[in-house]
Amino acid sequence: MATPPVMETRPGVVGVFATLDGALLALRELKAKGYDNLTVYSPVPNHELEDVLGHGTSPVRLFTLIGGLTGCFLGFLYAIWTSLDWELIVGGKPIVSLPPYVVIGFECTILIGALSTVAGMFLNARLPKLRRSLGYDPRFSNDKIGIVAMGGPAQVTAAEQIMRAAGAEEVRSV
C-alpha cells in the first residue's frame, strides 16, 4: 500500500527550541491562535511557560488536606481502639488519655498526608507512563524545550509555521 502524504495523517507537530524565549514566543502565538492541545516539555519547571499555558492551581493540595485529616483521625482511632482492646489501669490514669495520643495523631497526619500527596501527584500527572509519549525527545531532559501541538492537518501546518518563525531549531511531525 502506498504511504499517504504525510500532511494528511499526521496528528501533530513537535518543535525543538534551544532558547526559552523562542519557546515562549511560539507558545504565545499558538495560544493566541487558539491552540488548546499543547504539551510543553522542559528540563526544569518554568513559571513563564506555565503562565502562558495558564493552568490553574494543581489539585494535589486537596489530596494533602484530605490525607492529612484522614491520618489524624486514624491515628487517634488506632491509639484509642488499641487501649480499649485491653483495658489496663496504670497509675490511675484514664484508659483513653488523649494528650499523649496527640503525638500518634500528629505522626499519622504527616505520614498519610505525605503518602496521599504523592498519590495525588501520580494520579494527576498520569504517572507512571508506560507508553511512549508523542513527540518526546531525550534532548528535552537535557537543555532543549519542546512544544507539541496536536490538531487537524491545517492547524498542524499553521503550527509548524509559527514554530519555525519563532526560531525552532527543528520541527517535525509526530
Place this chain on the structure above:
Amino acid sequence: MATMAHPAPAPARVPQPTYAEVNRDIIKTLDPPGRGWFLGMAIILSGLAFGGYCWGRQLKYGLGVTGYTPPIFWGTYITTFVFWVGIAHSGTLISAILYLFRSSWRAAVYRTAEAMTVFAVMTAGLFPVLHLGRAWFAYWVAPYPNIRGLWSNFRSPLVWDIFAISTYFTVSATFLLMGLIPDVATLRDHATGWRKRVYALVSFGWRGSNNEWRHFMRMYLFLAALSTPLVLSVHSVVSWDFAMGIVPGWHATIFAPYFVAGAIFSGCGMVITILVPLRKAFHLERYLEIRHYENLAKLCLLTSSIVGYAYFTEYFIAWYSGNAFERASFYNRVFGQYWWATWTMITCNVFIPLVLWVKKVRTNLTALFIISIFINIGMWFERFVIIVTSLSHEFEPWQWAYYRPNWTELGILSGSFCWFSMWFMLFIKFFPSMAIAEIKEALPPPGRTSAGGHH
C-alpha cells in the same frame, strides 16, 4: 542567607555552567568506579562484617557480652541510635526547611543531605533491634492489639518513638525518591542497556511535560511543608524518651529544642564531612562552591551556640532548682567519673566550633573537614553523656555504677558507620548525588544571561 541583597556578583567566579554541562558533569559522577571506590568498599564491608560478627556473638551468648553494668542498660546502642537519628535531621532541614525559605544555595547540597538522612535513619533503625536481648522477638514492640498479653502503652514515649521514626523514614525516603524522578529521567535518556531499563522504571516514565511539572512542584511543596514539622517533632519525641523519665539529668523540659538543635548541628557537621571528599573525588568544584560550605559552617555555628546555651541552661537549672539529686547528677557529670566524656563533648561542640567565626576558617575546606569530624565526635559524646552519666548516678548511692563499652559494642558502633557508608557509596554510583534539575533551575535558562526570579 540567600535572601540577603548582593549588590554586585562576586568578581572572580568561574563562568556558570550551561544546562548541557550540568548534565554532562553530573552524569559523569556515575562513571564506573575506580580503584579508590573498590578499596573504600572493601574496608567498609570488612568493618560491616566485623560488626555482624559482634552481633552474632551477642545473639548467641546474650547481652552479657556487652559492657552493661547494672543499672546502666542504655549504653552505646541507645547513644548511637540517637546519634544517627540526629545525623538524619539536617538532611530534612536542608531539603525541606530551606526549600520553604527559598534558599537557592540548597540546590547544590540537598540531594547528598537527603540521601544521608535516609541512610542515617536506616542505620538508626538497627539499634533498637541490636539493643534487644532476644532480637527475634523484635516484632513484639509493634503496638497493636494482640493475644500475647503484651500491653500496648500509648502513654509511653517509646511507643511515640516507633511512630515518629517509622514516619520519618517513610516520608524522608519518599521525599528523596520523588526528588530523584526528574533526574533519573535525565539519566534514562543518556543511559543504555540494563541501566536504561532500571532508570526508566525508577523514573516512572517521567517526561518533564508541563502537566507533570505542575503537579510535581505542588507535591514537592507540600512534602516540604509536611516534612518541616515532622523533622522538628522526631527529635523532640526522641528527647522525650529521656525527658519523660524521672532520672536526674533527663527530666527537663528543655530537652526537645535542645535535642533538635543538637541534631541539626551534628547533621550539618556530617554533611560537611561527606561533601568535602565528594567534591574532590568527583571534581565538582563548579557546583559545590566555597559559599555552600560557608553556609553550612554558618548553620553549624548557629546550632553550636544554641547547643552551648542549652548546656549552660541545664547546669544553671540544676543548680537553681535546689534539687539535691539534680545538683549531684550534674556535678558528677562534669567533675565525676565521666569528666572525660563531658569535657570531650563541651570542647568539641562548644569551643572548637567557635573558630567558625573566622571567615578564613569557614572558607577553608581542610579546616572545615577537621572541625566537622570533631563535631561528629562531640555529638556522639553528647548522647553518651546524657544517657550514661545520668543512669550512672541516680537517686540511691548503692545504684551508682560505672559503664564502659567493650569491644562488642565498639565493633557494632564502627559497623554502623560502615553500614551507613556502604549505602552512601552505592548511592553515589547509581544515582546523581547532585540534583540535576534544581541546579539547572538556579542557572539562567537557555538563551538568557540571568536566572530570573524564583517565585
